[in-house]
Amino acid sequence: MEYSDKYAKREKRKSFSLETIRFHIQPFYFLLPAMVLLGIFLFLPALLTIYYAFTDYYLLTPDQREFVGFSNFTQLFSDPVFMKSLQNISIFVVCIIIVQVGAALGLALLINNNKKSNIFLKVAFFSPVVMSLVVISVLWLYLLNPSDGLINSMLQGIGIDAQPFLTSPNQAIFAIVFVSAWQGAGYQMLIFLAGLQNISREVYEAAKIDGATKWKSFLHITLPLLRPTTTLIVFTTLIAAFKLIIQPMIMTQGGPLNSTMTPIYYIYQTGFTDRLVGYSSAMTVVFGVLIAVVTFVQRKLAKEEI
Amino acid sequence: MRRVTKGIKNVLLTLLAFLFVFPLIWMISSSLKTEESIYQDLDSIKSLLPSFQLSEWMASYTELFERFDIFNYLFNSILYAGIVTVGSIVINGMAGYAFAKFRFFGKNVLFSLLLALLIVPVETIIITQFTIIHNLGLVNSRLAVVIPMIANAFFIYLFRNFFIAVPDSVIESAKIEGASNWSIFWRIMMPMSKPAIATVGTLSFIASWNDYIWPLMILTDGEKFPLQVAITNINSTEPVFTNQIMAILTISTLPLIIVYIVAQKYLLQGLGTSGTGNK
Structure with missing residues (x-):
């Protein structure tokens, strides 16, 4: 037992x-x-x-890489193409946030109370979103063709001279801003619409009773209550915009005169096409840290806002 | 006065809608007409209409399919996107389950590491990813196209948040009846998380279908190209015909239109929570 x-x-x-x-x-x-x-x-x-980033790694001879200290980094800051790419991406980021987020917010406000044609308009504004970046880049390459593109023939139809668009060092980056904003705005419009629909009717009615005009209630109710949505959209746009590569790669190959060269595209070219892995890694470290910091700030802000 | 502003608003909205939708219409219409008429129609509204002769509609498509093996590219794209989608749901779902319903040594450290990985901009490290694929001897293989896209820190996080909401009592009672963790995962957790599966599935399908730079880098063999890479390849293979280019653009967009229609309600969910990092 x-x-x-x-x-x-x-x-x-x-x-x-x-x-x-x-x-x-x-x-x-x-x-x-x-x-x-x-x-x-x-x-x-x-x-x-x-x-x-601290080696001279050449893609084809990985075994012969040697430690080179900070020389990649010192070379980097005197590389005119890298500096130009930083300048280009700054222009792109600022413009895309104004144009794309502005368009998305504007469209959302315009169709928010427009019940009758709502579905039709939503589908129209959303239609560019379903196309991949490769598709829109190739498509707009044809549309923006200076000699026989549809855009120039439309402009001439309303009395505006034909424009060089992607072939001009002054216009190319803005053409890319326009195409990218056109593609992305519809998606963000839907997010703004969801944000607008979360604001309760009663708040507006209360303001109306207190004698607020439409403009005043927009300024003091709609905008502040949309702030979390706006912050989210601005930062996701910002982070995505930093990574611009497909549009310039297909539409301009970074030209003319490097006017559309972007950091990620330059990293790709030096690391893959020119096989200078060490040098491209140094660029990745500098630029990647920048994106990571922005992403980190976004996550912090999102935590506070929502 | 009110009527006037409303009228202005409607005109403005119609113009804007046209601005957004005309490139898509031009793309589809141009694929359904002859090369000459695309350029003849440029300065009239006919540019946004397909050919009036139905017999001309399919000409560009037939020629395109004769010149290039489009079925093969389509097959490749569907294959890659299918593997990434299924793999992503299963593998990230499993990891999400472990983080949601197990207590184990190092869990908090591992989870913080996962959240930290969310801020690594993947697009910047493609060159180093390429050297790793190179060292693994996987360059120009189909496996290399899909394998880096399967595990995804954000999707693990999304699954975890869904699984946490499943009450522990359900799991306990299944355990008492002798269910293993594996069958709890498949029979209880996954069926209860259909919105998470749909969100992860849709987002990974679209990401894989639209992926361009990575397959362009690792594939040298034209036979293995997905559609996106095939598009730029066709666009630079002489002779280039605009109507055929518009045909391939249309072909590669159609599946996505279907995905967006079917899965529309899950798409916003994905973005609404992306990167906000709290729940």
Whole structure:
């Protein structure tokens, strides 16, 4: 009796400990595939990029790479193309936020109370969103063709001279701003609309009773209550805009005269086309840190606002 | 006065709607007419209409399919997007389950690391990703197209937030009836998280379908190109015909139109929560 009791206890303890081990290992079965993939294709490359930035890694001779200290970085800040790309992306980011977010907010306000044609208008404004960046870039390359593009023939129809658009160093970046804003505005309009619909009718009615004009209630009710939505949209646009590459790659190849060269496109060209992995990594570190900081600020702000 | 402002508003809205929609209409119409008529029609409203002769509609498509193996590109795009979508749902869902419903050593550290990974701009590190694919000997393989896109820190986070809402009592009672964690995941967690699955599925399908730079870098073999890479390839293969280019652009857009119509209600969810980092 005593013996079997002890036996049962020991058996119980044994199975318990096996259970605990299984209990502790099992979550790792579930985690493992994702962690391995994230480790190999995100975490490791992020760390390696920092390391490569201090070497003269040439894509075809990875074994001969040597530590070169900060020389990639000093070279970087006297590289006119990199500096030009930083200038271009600053212009692009500022313009795209004004044009795209402004258009999205404007459209949302315009169709918010327009019940009759709402669906039709929404579909129209949203239609560019369904096209990929490659598709819109190729499409607008034809539309903006200086000699036989539809846009110039439309402009001439209303008495405006034909424009060079993508072939002009002064206009190319703004043409890309326009195309990108045209593509992205419809999506953000829907988010603004959702934000507008969250504002309750009663607030407006109360303001009306207090004698507020339409303009005043827009200024003092709509705008402040839309602030969380606006912050979210401004920052997501900002972060996406920093990564501009496909449009200039397809539409202008960075030209004319590097007027549409962007940092990510230059990183791609030096690292992949010219095979200078070390140098392109240094650029990635400088520019990647900039984007990471903006993203970090956005996440902090989003936490406070919402 | 009120009527006038309303009239102005309607005219403005119609003009704006036209501005947004005319390139899409021009793209589709131009694919349905002859090369000469695209340029003849430029200065009239006919530029936004397809050919009046139905027999001319399919000419550009037939020629395009004769010159290029479009079915193969379509197959590749569907294959890559399909693998990324299914892989992304399963693998990120599993990780999300582990973070939501298990207690294990190092969980908080791992989770903070995951959140930190959210701020790494993936697009900047493509060159280093390429050197890794190169070292693994996967350059010019179909596997290399999809594998970096499957695990996604944001999707893990999204699944975790959904799974946390599933009450523990449901899991406990399933355990008492002898269900393993694996079958709890498949039979309880996943069926209860259809909105999360739809959001992750839609977003990863679109991301993979539209992916351009990465497949362009790692594929040298034309046979393995997805549609997006094929488009720029066709656009630079002489002779270039505008109507055929518009045909390939239309073909590559159609599946996305279907996805956006079917999944419209999940798309905003994805962006509404993206990067806000709190719940």
